[in-house]
Amino acid sequence: MDDQNSLTKAKEQWARARRGGEEREVFYEGDERLPPGQHLVETWPVLDLGIKPDIPLSEWTVTIGGCVEAPVTWTWEEFLAQPQCRNVSDFHCVTSWSRFDNEWKGVQFKDLILAVKPLPSAKFVLFKSYDEYTTNLPLEACDDDDVLLAHTWNGHALSKEHGGPVRVIIPKRYAWKGAKWVKEITFSENDVKGFWEVRGYSNTAFPWKNDRYG
Numbered sequence: 001m002d003d004q005n006s007l008t009k010a011k012e013q014w015a016r017a018r019r020g021g022e023e024r025e026v027f028y029e030g031d032e033r034l035p036p037g038q039h040l041v042e043t044w045p046v047l048d049l050g051i052k053p054d055i056p057l058s059e060w061t062v063t064i065g066g067c068v069e070a071p072v073t074w075t076w077e078e079f080l081a082q083p084q085c086r087n088v089s090d091f092h093c094v095t096s097w098s099r100f101d102n103e104w105k106g107v108q109f110k111d112l113i114l115a116v117k118p119l120p121s122a123k124f125v126l127f128k129s130y131d132e133y134t135t136n137l138p139l140e141a142c143d144d145d146d147v148l149l150a151h152t153w154n155g156h157a158l159s160k161e162h163g164g165p166v167r168v169i170i171p172k173r174y175a176w177k178g179a180k181w182v183k184e185i186t187f188s189e190n191d192v193k194g195f196w197e198v199r200g201y202s203n204t205a206f207p208w209k210n211d212r213y214g
């Protein structure tokens with residue numbers, strides 16, 4: 001679609017689209033909110049490695065360590081006792097779908113930084129999950145208002161399929177940078193590449209730069 005009034009048009013078309021109960025979607029260009037090569041979806045697709053780990057809240061922990069002054073392991077209760085934050089953001093998956101206006105609640109990464117006190121040598125963060133998934137980011141990318149360890153999505157406890165009890169949300173990068181079922185967060189001097197980063201995906205993953213492959 002190369003119409004100028006693309007945002008309104010697309011939203012009208014989106015509202016009209018019906019595919020027999022399937023995912024409703026629309027392709028268009030020129031929306032200031034949709035990164036290049038992305039299309040908007042209303043549903044929320046599930047992507048994983050074929051494993052959806054089941055972690056009872058009584059057994060769940062997240063461990064934060066590496067180059068930090070105050071490493072910590074939080075139980076579910078301790079995690080909920082941290083300052084809580086709400087943030088609304090768009091979600092961009094490298095497989096080309098985007099989902100607007102996701103309301104997340106959880107612990108802001110900035111508060112996690114205050115809790116564990118990264119050493120000056122800490123430059124990178126590696127996330128490891130209960131399904132053995134890993135992904136990496138520069139510390140400065142995580143040190144942002146919209147980066148959360150999220151337990152609630154649009155007012156509901158985050159479902160298992162979407163990474164509950166707790167997943168990472170990093171809206172300014174493609175969604176594979178946000179670890180579902182997060183288990184360990186390790187601050188490091190070195191950039192250690194994660195699951196998709198060693199398999200040809202971009203190390204930086206900027207949706208607005210169409211930065212998909214490494």
Ligand SMILES: Nc1nc2c(c(=O)[nH]1)N[C@H]1C(S)=C(S)[C@@H](COP(=O)(O)O)O[C@H]1N2
Pocket residue numbers: 044045046047048049093094129130131133161162163175176177178179180181182
């Ligand atoms: N632990 C874990 N986190 C993960 C993944 C995964 O397979 N395992 N997939 C990533 C990918 S490729 C994407 S696009 C998003 C998908 O999140 P969703 O299933 O909630 O849409 O989770 C990311 N985080």
Ligand SMILES: [Mo]
Pocket residue numbers: 047093094095175176
């Ligand atoms: Mo993905």
